[in-house]
Amino acid sequence: MKHISLSAPLYTGTIRSLSAGDQVVLQGDIYTARDAAHKRLCELLATGKELPLDLRNQVIYYVGPTPAKPGAVIGSAGPTTSYRMDPYAPELISRCGLAAMIGKGDRSDAVVDAMKTHGAVYFAAVGGAAALISQSIVAAEIVAYPDLGPEAIRKLTLRDMPLIVAIDSQGKSLYT
Amino acid sequence: MRMLSRDQVVSAVRNLCLEAARYLPADVLARMEKYAHAEKNFRGRAILEQCIENARIAAEKKLPICQDTGFAVLFVEMGTACCLDEGSVEEACQEGVRRGYTEGYLRKSIVHDPLFDRVNTNDNTPAVIHLRSVPGKSLRIVLAPKGGGSENMSRTAMLKPADGVEGVRDFVFRTVVEAGGNPCPPTIVGVGLGGTLEQCCLMAKKSLLRPVGTPHEDPRYARLEQELLEQINSSGVGPQGLGGRTTALAVHITPYPCHIAQLPVAVNLNCHAARHAEVTL
Numbered sequence: 001m002k003h004i005s006l007s008a009p010l011y012t013g014t015i016r017s018l019s020a021g022d023q024v025v026l027q028g029d030i031y032t033a034r035d036a037a038h039k040r041l042c043e044l045l046a047t048g049k050e051l052p053l054d055l056r057n058q059v060i061y062y063v064g065p066t067p068a069k070p071g072a073v074i075g076s077a078g079p080t081t082s083y084r085m086d087p088y089a090p091e092l093i094s095r096c097g098l099a100a101m102i103g104k105g106d107r108s109d110a111v112v113d114a115m116k117t118h119g120a121v122y123f124a125a126v127g128g129a130a131a132l133i134s135q136s137i138v139a140a141e142i143v144a145y146p147d148l149g150p151e152a153i154r155k156l157t158l159r160d161m162p163l164i165v166a167i168d169s170q171g172k173s174l175y176t
Numbered sequence: 177m178r179m180l181s182r183d184q185v186v187s188a189v190r191n192l193c194l195e196a197a198r199y200l201p202a203d204v205l206a207r208m209e210k211y212a213h214a215e216k217n218f219r220g221r222a223i224l225e226q227c228i229e230n231a232r233i234a235a236e237k238k239l240p241i242c243q244d245t246g247f248a249v250l251f252v253e254m255g256t257a258c259c260l261d262e263g264s265v266e267e268a269c270q271e272g273v274r275r276g277y278t279e280g281y282l283r284k285s286i287v288h289d290p291l292f293d294r295v296n297t298n299d300n301t302p303a304v305i306h307l308r309s310v311p312g313k314s315l316r317i318v319l320a321p322k323g324g325g326s327e328n329m330s331r332t333a334m335l336k337p338a339d340g341v342e343g344v345r346d347f348v349f350r351t352v353v354e355a356g357g358n359p360c361p362p363t364i365v366g367v368g369l370g371g372t373l374e375q376c377c378l379m380a381k382k383s384l385l386r387p388v389g390t391p392h393e394d395p396r397y398a399r400l401e402q403e404l405l406e407q408i409n410s411s412g413v414g415p416q417g418l419g420g421r422t423t424a425l426a427v428h429i430t431p432y433p434c435h436i437a438q439l440p441v442a443v444n445l446n447c448h449a450a451r452h453a454e455v456t457l
Contacts, residue, residue, distance in 0.1 A: 021219070036294070066240050066283040075281055076240040081325040081358045104325075105358035105417060126226045126416060127325065127360035128449040130243040131234035149296050150243075150283050162226070164219065164418065174219075174418045175356060 008158070009057035010099040012119045020172040022165040024123065030059040030102070032154040034080055037145055038088035045091055052144035053153065056097035061125075063102075064150035065134070074140040074156070078130030079104040082122075090114035106175040107167060116171045124166035124174075136161040178258040178313040180457055182268045185260065185315065188455045189272020192319040193248065194280045196453040197240040200231040203388045204364075204425070204450045211362060211422045220420025224362070227415075227448050242449045245282040246321030248273045248303035249381070255312035265315065266305050274299040285324065306378065318454040320385060323447055326359035332377055332442040344369065344441050345404060351443040352408050352424060357417020360447035364388060365408065365427040368442040370434035380444035383428035385452055392429055401427045415448075425450075 006014065008028035018024070031053060033041070044051055062082055066075030082103030089107070092098040093114040100120060104127035107115075115122065125133060139157035146152050167173040205228065212224035234241040250269050260268065277284055277300035286301065287294040310316075331351045335343045348367055355363075368379030391398035404427045414420025425448070434440065 023222075063243060064283060064285070065243050066245060067281045069281050075283070076234070076243040078243050080244065081328065083358060104360065106356055124357070124416060124418060126223050126230075127357075128242045128447055129226045129230040131237065131239040131241060132226060132230040134239065135233065149298070150285065166418065176412060176419070 008059045010059060010121070011057055015099060015119050015121045015169050018121050018165045018168050020165050020168045020174050024163045024165060025160040026059070026123075026158050026163055027160065028158060030061050030156050030158060031055075031143070032061050032063050032065070032156060034062050034064050034151050035084050036148050036151040037153050038085050040145060042088045042091055045095060051096065055092060057099045059100040059102065060092070060098060061102040061156065066130075068140070074134055074137050076130035077134045077137060079125040079127055081105045081127075082107060086111050093118050093120045102163060106173070112167060112171050112173070115167065115169055119169045121165060121169050122167040123163040125161070125163055133161060178255070179261050180258055180315060182260050182262040184457060185265060185268035186272045186275065188457060189250070189269050189317060189319065190276040190279065192317065192453045192455055193273060193276025193282060193321070196319050196321050196451045197245045197280065197282050198238055199235050199453075200241055200449065201452060204448070205231055207388045207425045208362070208448060211425060215415070215420055215422050217414055217420030219418055220415045220422055223415035223418065224422060240282060241451065242323060242447070243283055244285060244323040244325065245277070245300075246323045246451070247286065247327070248277070248300060249320045249322050250303055250305045251318040251320070251382070251385070252305060252307045253310045253316040254307060255314045256309055257313045258315055266307060269305055269317070270301050270303055273303040274301050315457045316454065317457075318385060318452060320381075320452040323449070326363060326445045326447040329355035329359040330380070330442070330444045332373065332440065334373070335439040335441055337437070337439050339439060341400065343439070345400070345407075347441050348404055348427070348443055349407055352445070353411050353413060355445060356413055359445040360449070361413060361417060362415055362422045362425045362448050364446040364450050365404070365424050366444040366446065367427065367429040368440070368444070369429060369431040370440060371432035373440060375432055376440035376442040377444065379430040379432050380442035383430040384444060384446045384450065386428045388450065389426045397429050397431065401429055
């Protein structure tokens with residue numbers, strides 16, 4: 001089985017070339033955000049304020065890692081369930097240019113519609129494989145909302161994170 | 177009367193938190209390996225192999241198996257002939273959880289208030305503690321940290337007695353299939369039957385602690401468990417909801433006496449990281 005090597009940020013041409021079922025290894029810089037961070041970002045958008053980070057062509061990983069042990073970059077870092085971010089994701093795709101999301105489990109029709117219109121992709125990581133995935137994170141720093149603890153927004157630098165294209169930019173999905 | 181020290185209980189619970197987070201129980205791992213060999217879907221098999229590799233890395237590097245180190249759920253059986261030198265067993269368990277999660281670099285996932293004030297308590301307390309009094313001089317503590325993803329997909333229904341076996345079968349099957357990839361399949365499906373609403377849910381959760389795949393001692397329930405497992409694994413959901421046969425590793429049913437007017441059923445799903453650890457003092 002061929003693994004496609006991708007480097008974040010991700011651009012439209014690359015995203016449109018991916019198909020559901022493709023196995024990917026991802027490099028580069030991505031951002032973490034989960035429930036509480038999404039709520040804050042969308043509240044800023046609703047009131048017309050500037051976001052603490054530019055999401056254009058970026059990848060968001062739905063993860064709340066365990067704290068790093070002394071000397072470690074990060075703790076265990078597997079994906080959290082994506083459907084809880086469904087109320088927020090269409091806004092981030094359509095208004096902020098978010099290119100890709102990494103999580104686990106199916107997405108709502110509204111998210112898939114936004115992905116099709118704006119050319120975004122949804123990757124699945126293996127839920128629970130948090131120790132394994134942590135081995136592909138080489139750097140991590142908090143860039144916003146440190147008060148949210150595990151839900152703070154972090155920038156992660158990746159080396160060969162294993163992913164599967166679960167829903168592609170044409171709306172084709174592996175979930176039945 | 178046997179006197180146990182509070183410190184001994186605190187330290188035992190602290191260690192259970194670390195053990196449960198890092199080491200996948202041998203019965204769960206063996207079951208996953210068996211299913212990985214049998215899985216014909218290439219993607220499903222690759223996912224199961226990642227789960228097995230993950231358990232190996234976690235144990236070797238002393239890392240949590242999953243970043244969601246869970247809500248600490250404790251089942252405590254306190255012998256009537258033993259007591260603590262100071263405070264209550266519940267208080268000692270809470271302190272043990274506090275120390276385990278903070279000193280062990282485990283994720284703190286508990287907020288103060290569910291609706292208005294979702295501020296992290298920063299030490300993963302309070303734990304949920306189920307305390308029972310039993311004969312004897314021992315204190316037995318089972319810690320089963322419960323992740324949010326699979327717990328969210330759990331369901332309960334107050335069926336009519338007339339709904340019978342088919343009603344139960346249909347509810348359990350629908351719950352697992354509708355959960356899809358969200359609870360991190362392959363799951364362990366804990367089913368509580370009977371009791372009151374809350375007892376039924378407790379039975380479902382306790383079902384998750386049974387050694388994986390050991391059949392119920394009543395052959396009628398054992399058959400229903402096996403039939404449900406086959407039906408669930410024919411659904412096509414598969415590992416992570418991405419297709420294949422391995423949707424569940426086991427179905428465990430725990431019945432309890434119930435009211436003539438009722439047939440409660442609760443389904444508590446556990447992800448493949450079916451963590452638990454126990455100690456007897």
